[in-house]
Amino acid sequence: MTMRLDYLSIFPGYFDVLDISLLGKAVDNGLVEVHAHDLRDWTHDRHRTVDDTPCGGGAGMVMKPDPWGEAFDGIIGIEPDPSVHVIFPTPSGIPFTQSAAQELSTVERVVFCCGRYEGIDHRVIDYARTMWTVHELSLGDYVLNGGEVAALAITEAVVRLIPGFMGNPESLAEESFSPGQERLLEYPLFTRPVSWRGMDVPEVLMSGHHGRIAEWRREESLLLTRDRRPDLTD
Numbered sequence: 001m002t003m004r005l006d007y008l009s010i011f012p013g014y015f016d017v018l019d020i021s022l023l024g025k026a027v028d029n030g031l032v033e034v035h036a037h038d039l040r041d042w043t044h045d046r047h048r049t050v051d052d053t054p055c056g057g058g059a060g061m062v063m064k065p066d067p068w069g070e071a072f073d074g075i076i077g078i079e080p081d082p083s084v085h086v087i088f089p090t091p092s093g094i095p096f097t098q099s100a101a102q103e104l105s106t107v108e109r110v111v112f113c114c115g116r117y118e119g120i121d122h123r124v125i126d127y128a129r130t131m132w133t134v135h136e137l138s139l140g141d142y143v144l145n146g147g148e149v150a151a152l153a154i155t156e157a158v159v160r161l162i163p164g165f166m167g168n169p170e171s172l173a174e175e176s177f178s179p180g181q182e183r184l185l186e187y188p189l190f191t192r193p194v195s196w197r198g199m200d201v202p203e204v205l206m207s208g209h210h211g212r213i214a215e216w217r218r219e220e221s222l223l224l225t226r227d228r229r230p231d232l233t234d
């Protein structure tokens with residue numbers, strides 16, 4: 001299966017980065033195809049206007065619905081298709097999680113709608129919900145200047161889970177937040193040299209005693225999780 005990823009943005013250049021590194025490899029080996037689109041290509045005025053003042057007043061500007069609607073018609077189509085997943089990164093979205101990444105990794109078509117300014121006219125999201133499967137996703141409780149960086153993060157989390165993408169799929173199963181894994185943070189990692197700037201690798205890790213090593217790692221994960229993410233231990 002090839003996953004098609006579309007990105008709608010007034011800064012499509014953000015997505016040039018998808019041609020390099022592991023994601024570039026996924027593109028080369030036909031696992032994913034990536035299309036970035038400039039929302040301004042669907043404007044008709046001399047200034048290629050995509051924003052306007054908010055109805056009801058308030059600070060900043062809101063993205064006009066017309067360019068989005070015409071871009072949807074051109075990129076996705078005018079017939080409803082629930083197999084198309086449309087993602088709006090937004091601070092007011094539901095938290096994006098590894099299980100959501102897992103689910104999205106099986107989808108054949110994903111369209112990212114990257115808002116700027118104060119956000120997108122809400123009728124765009126309401127329209128999209130009548131046509132496709134829509135996800136309003138948040139990456140965390142902080143505000144970016146637009147959805148592009150969030151779209152890149154979601155892309156990386158999803159694409160790396162596509163079967164055949166990672167050389168060693170077993171490593172995925174052991175990662176934190178993977179299905180079936182206890183919700184624990186990763187234990188500290190070490191490699192050679194054994195002694196570095198007066199700091200040594202914990203002796204247990206050099207003991208060759210796999211039972212003790214597993215026990216040490218679990219304890220470290222429990223301590224770290226309790227200290228940094230008590231919410232995961234609920």
Ligand SMILES: Nc1nc2cc(Br)ccc2s1
Pocket residue numbers: 089090091114115116117118119138139140142143144145146147148150
């Ligand atoms: N955390 C996030 N901040 C933002 C800001 C804008 Br503007 C659009 C999308 C997102 S996702």
